[in-house]
Amino acid sequence: MKLSRIAVAIALTVAAAGAVPALLTGIPLTSVAQAATPSKLGDLSKFRKIVVDTKALVDKGDLPGAKTRIKDLETSWDEAEPSLKPRAAADWHTVDKAIDQALAALRANKPEASQCGQALTDLLRLMDEPPRP
Numbered sequence: 253m254k255l256s257r258i259a260v261a262i263a264l265t266v267a268a269a270g271a272v273p274a275l276l277t278g279i280p281l282t283s284v285a286q287a288a289t290p291s292k293l294g295d296l297s298k299f300r301k302i303v304v305d306t307k308a309l310v311d312k313g314d315l316p317g318a319k320t321r322i323k324d325l326e327t328s329w330d331e332a333e334p335s336l337k338p339r340a341a342a343d344w345h346t347v348d349k350a351i352d353q354a355l356a357a358l359r360a361n362k363p364e365a366s367q368c369g370q371a372l373t374d375l376l377r378l379m380d381e382p383p384r385p
Contacts, residue, residue, distance in 0.1 A: 291379070292340035293347070299325060299332075300379050303354070307372040310358075310365055318368065319358045326355060350375040 302325040309318035329351055337344040354371040357363060 292343050293336045294339060296347075296379050299329060300376065302328065303372055303375050303379065306354075306358075307369065307376065310368045310372060313365060315358065315363050315365060315368065319363070322355060322358050325351060347375075347378055350378050 302321065306318045306321045306325065309315075309321055329348070333344070350371075354368070354375050357368045357371040360367075
């Protein structure tokens with residue numbers, strides 16, 4: 253009996269700790285490291301983490317920091333292209349286009365936080381819910 257109370261307390265603490273960053277950033281409670289639906293492209297968690305980090309910077313109003321962070325996405329995505337693209341070329345192109353839109357929003361002469369945030373939200377949604385055949 254005592255052990256189950258401890259287990260419940262631990263589970264609630266862990267759940268609450270995971271929810272706090274999501275509540276602060278406005279990102280859905282889906283884990284930062286885990287997409288909601290598996291992608292034909294494979295594990296996109298490292299890319300998704302960069303998008304979440306970038307979105308958090310945009311939400312804080314740090315557009316220069318977000319522009320710097322999204323460069324990591326561009327670099328890692330391009331480096332992974334030879335292994336990802338053959339798995340599902342159409343999906344790869346769809347995600348690549350969404351990445352390009354986010355890059356363009358953040359690299360605009362006068363980036364607007366709302367446009368940057370929307371591009372990143374769209375990219376996260378695409379990563380979490382890959383296109384259906």
